[in-house]
Amino acid sequence: MEKSKKASESLTIMTNIVLPNETNSLRNLFGGELLAKMDRCASISAARHCERRVVTASVNHVSFDRPIPEGGIVVLESKVSRAFSTSMEIYVDVWLDDPINQKRIHTNSGIYTFVAVDEFNRPIPIPKMEPETDDEKTRFEAALRRKELSLILSGRMKAADSVELKKLFGS
Numbered sequence: 824m825e826k827s828k829k830a831s832e833s834l835t836i837m838t839n840i841v842l843p844n845e846t847n848s849l850r851n852l853f854g855g856e857l858l859a860k861m862d863r864c865a866s867i868s869a870a871r872h873c874e875r876r877v878v879t880a881s882v883n884h885v886s887f888d889r890p891i892p893e894g895g896i897v898v899l900e901s902k903v904s905r906a907f908s909t910s911m912e913i914y915v916d917v918w919l920d921d922p923i924n925q926k927r928i929h930t931n932s933g934i935y936t937f938v939a940v941d942e943f944n945r946p947i948p949i950p951k952m953e954p955e956t957d958d959e960k961t962r963f964e965a966a967l968r969r970k971e972l973s974l975i976l977s978g979r980m981k982a983a984d985s986v987e988l989k990k991l992f993g994s
């Protein structure tokens with residue numbers, strides 16, 4: 824597919840307040856609730872990029888660096904970080920927003936792979952993605968390495984067939 828899009832065209836921002844039924848016994852946002860929110864946000868970015876139906880193929884990495892308390896305002900921001908043939912990597916950043924003190928704390932991030940599918944759930948080609956900012960370029964460069972790692976861990980690729988990981992580990 825010749826069409827190419829900018830990362831910013833897939834930008835998705837979701838803002839929520841943490842309600843009591845979403846928390847764990849420490850009254851912080853339950854990890855599974857956050858994962859669901861991140862998956863939703865990422866799926867919208869993926870659909871905005873490829874203008875197709877998408878499915879989650881893999882959750883490549885999620886970190887929970889800081890807790891998000893009950894009543895906290897959670898802001899999720901996602902963008903396509905790289906498009907391959909039928910799959911794309913989506914980066915999700917999560918922030919705890921404090922409007923009273925006008926502060927924002929980065930609480931965690933996640934990296935997802937989505938695949939564009941047709942009406943028979945078969946993968947279909949997607950537009951390329953052009954990174955523009957320095958951050959977008961950094962994430963774009965590393966995405967192929969992460970794709971190879973994800974394919975190896977899911978048994979879809981032999982470690983010996985990797986290109987980017989071999990460069991990284993020098994063998």
Ligand SMILES: CC(C)(COP(=O)(O)OP(=O)(O)OC[C@H]1O[C@@H](n2cnc3c(N)ncnc32)[C@H](O)[C@@H]1OP(=O)(O)O)[C@@H](O)C(=O)NCCC(=O)NCCS
Pocket residue numbers: 878879880881907908909910911936938940944945946970973974977979
């Ligand atoms: C994702 C899915 C469409 C892939 O179908 P498939 O027949 O295996 O297709 P392919 O092997 O051609 O893979 C399609 C693309 O996904 C990528 N991919 C598949 N699994 C991957 C993984 N674990 N990590 C990274 N990329 C992956 C492939 O590399 C390929 O990318 P490319 O075309 O951009 O190079 C299929 O496995 C599926 O429908 N899974 C269920 C999805 C779902 O229900 N998600 C919701 C979970 S609740």
